[in-house]
Amino acid sequence: MADEPKEPKPPQVPTGEEPASSTPPVSAPPAKATDASAPAPPPKAAAPAPPKPPVVLQTPLDNELVKRFRAKFGAALLDATEDRKQAILTVDRAQLLEISLSLRDEEKFDMLSSLTAVDWPKREKRFDVVLELYSFPKNERLRLKIHAADAEEVPSVVSVWPSANWQEREAFDMFGIVFSGHPELRRILLPDEWQGYPLRKDYDILQQDTAWVRENLGIESGQ
């Protein structure tokens, strides 16, 4: 790292660094190519020898909302963190419907902005179903996360926020997560007969349901 500012080298990858750490944003010299021409001041002292401790931006959250939540649902709240100043509550899958109703009616989170899923294949419960909620009266956002394993069903929140209808269908379409209680759970973006769930991590970017393509489009995939 010591000779970085003196060389006008474009790839600025701090090779010695762990992926988990990042350059603390505005304080360190960014080492852009334009900067390198000037005799830059020596980098910050801690740079070369010891690797920087990983910057953890998630902090545990314990505000009023969480307190009320804990009081009401206790063990159903698996985790409460704040990541980059955005509140995230991880809750138990089984009680999702009651939690949603409570959040909508008592905590006034009346709009479901977004419902999606994330696939963490190395985890036992590989899917994260993520709900982004917004409260009009309080002008506040809240993220709700539910862990679900591959074959587990997640309760559908359509009865609480009708906005979830198509979004749950999309999560089913892309990940294969079944939402129990959804009025009409079928594929939405992909053709109805498509096999496979594309947004899962084991579905390659170039993969297609070649049988469907051959049958319906009359071409071999990849053309």
Place this chain on the structure above:
Amino acid sequence: MMQALFQATIEFLKAFWAPLLCGVAIVAILPLIVGYIVLVERKLMADMQARLGPMRVGPHGLLQPIADAVKLLIKEDIIPDDADKLVFWLAPVLSVSAALLALAGLAIGPAFQIAQDINIGILFVVGVSALGIFGIVLGGWASNSHYSLMGALRSSAQLVSYETAAGMALVSALLFTGTLNIKAIVEAQSKEGIWFVLLAPVAFFCYLVASIAETNRAPFDLPEAESELVAGYMTEFSGFRWSLYFLAEYANMIVVASVATTLFLGGWLRPFAHVSWLNVLDFVPTLLMVIVAAYCLQRTPKQPTRVQQMFMLAVAGLCFVLGIVLLAPVVVPIAKPFYAGIHGGFWFIFKVSLYIYFFMWLRFTIPRYRFDQLMRLGWHFLIPLSIINVLLVGVALIAGAYFNLKGWGLLLVTTPAAVIALVVALLILAAEKSRGARPDQTAASDFYAG
């Protein structure tokens, strides 16, 4: 027997050679004229929409109608599988025949009339053009498509509804003439010295609106709009068959414009026809032509290509020649007898063009009515208004006769009648508005045919 038939034919031709020739000429030239009316519409549309319109085919797009006609003629003639072939062939032919036949009854000037001096002139024209509705219904039926049939029935429902309003509006004007003969109607306006549009303005307005609906023009063109869900009756017709429908539509436009001109706008009369100190208006046609010629001359050097320059010069020359032709009967004593024919023809065509220009202007400006709103307008507004107007005009006429009013004096009685009709119109509109926010939520599908 054959000899007698042959003799009869010769006699017929000897007597009617002129109208026959006119008829053949009209049938031959009308497609061309309609093509150029379409070009004018496209150019006008473009002008109102801040663009140029057809510019490529021929100088300033002047050969566009020819190109379109050729394209339509060489298109593949597709007939739906289960369509009734005879009716499929017959429907557009009916439409266009009705429209052309109606044209026969019209007088373009005191000299040009194919069906000379029919006693029931206006009735003939209106009645025959109404026969075109058959063409629409049969076309929709023959297409063997549910949506085409629905569209055709809608269109015919619209036409029939507005026919009544149009007829009533015409009656208001006919009250002043006492005759249906076209030439006599214009003579009556000449005699009174005032056009009937001033004596019966509400009737003119009713006829204007009704005629727009009659010809399926915007804002009443839902049956044939592209972005609507239910396809129109013309969907399955392509190529030449479609062009026949198209021809029928524009010929109908000419017919209604001519009827309106004859009955309301003084036919072939010059404005202030019998006011001698305004005889200077006789020079207006020539002046118009000269202005157009001068404009073309001025634009000639600004044209980008040689072809366009020559074209502009040709147009200028043509307008100039026309100006001379129009000037001749006014100043040259030998040509004076032709005054009525030539100037009459000019004024008639001028007024018809203004009417059609107004149609086009409306099309580009206002959105279209939904079908139930259209029918509601026809039945709840126009028909009552036109009927009430007939009554009011009748009363005005009786009052006029009582007080022995003539010519411009009639305005004293007809203006109050018009004002009362206007008040009635506003009352009807207010009643419609207050009837409910969404009238169609109360009414069932009674406005829809089929």
Place this chain on the structure above:
Amino acid sequence: MLGADELVINMGPQHPSTHGVLRVKLKLDGERVIGSECIIGYLHRGVEKIAENRTYQQFAPYVDRMDYVAAVSSGLGYCEAIEKLLIVEAPPRARVIRTILTELQRIASHLLWLGTHALDIGALTPLFYCFREREEILKIFEKYCGARLTTHAFRIGGLQYEAHDTFEKDVERFCKDFESRIVEYETLLTQNRIWIGRTKGVGILTAADAIAFGVTGPVLRASGVKWDIRKAMPYAAYDQYKFEIPVGTTGDTYDRYLVRMEEMRQSRLICLQAIENIPTGPIMAKVGKVLKPPPGEVYHAIEAPKGEIGYYVVSDGTVMPYRVHIRPPSFINLQAFDRMVRGHLVADVVAIIGTIDIVLGEVDR
């Protein structure tokens, strides 16, 4: 179950009025719509999957292609989301220029909406007038970043290009001309009795329904909910400018029309305020060439012309995002279509599709 009088008709995916490849199945009772179903996915391109295989900067042009009518605002949302992930802030000058360009894009998007919506209802002329104005805006974009439609105008951390020399003058000239043009459109439409007849009372969406369906943007505001992310959770430079949020009363098509017209006026005002005082300074924050955000996630939403566009980005510390989910306003707004169209006549379906203002690229991604 289809009754004796019920009919299912299909509209699209190829249809002049569905604004893209949208297929709508309508269940009719005579002329009245008693049920509908939107079938989407014809334009699905797997954008979210692609995001997992591109670096953060490489993915930025993809977001333009979703809502291709308002590419600048989609780009703004994405760049700001990644900036939140990186915990950097774009410098003030970049923020102001971003605001101006985004507001111009809002005007352009609304102009396209107005032209096509009016065309569907039968008014042929406003389309050409709207496109004439839109052309001016696209010229400004072209001068700025070289592209008219899919602009990729912003970069993560700020801007790549300095505002071109005539930027302020161009924007000012456009804004000065624009007021009279809006008056032109309004003259043609707002008091026109046929327009009012076709749009008033059509496609009513109540405020409660709108919130329940997650509808955002002008559709929500026309239903009476005064909410705009630019005011509720300001981003870019919006907290520096004074502007109003137009709100409707009944939530019908006419109200949505009025709301969008007024939004165009307000956007114009924001642009005028912004160009008076563009701060000097750098246009790019200090971010590396290779972006490796610390692991974590962020959800960032902005007020796109069509509604709230949200980016949920999960980072695992590598150069490529772990997951990017885009919350498309058109997709969510289209869910309310069924609610809006029931009980209306077939001829109103076209008006209602137009009034939601959808872009299928965004619906399907």
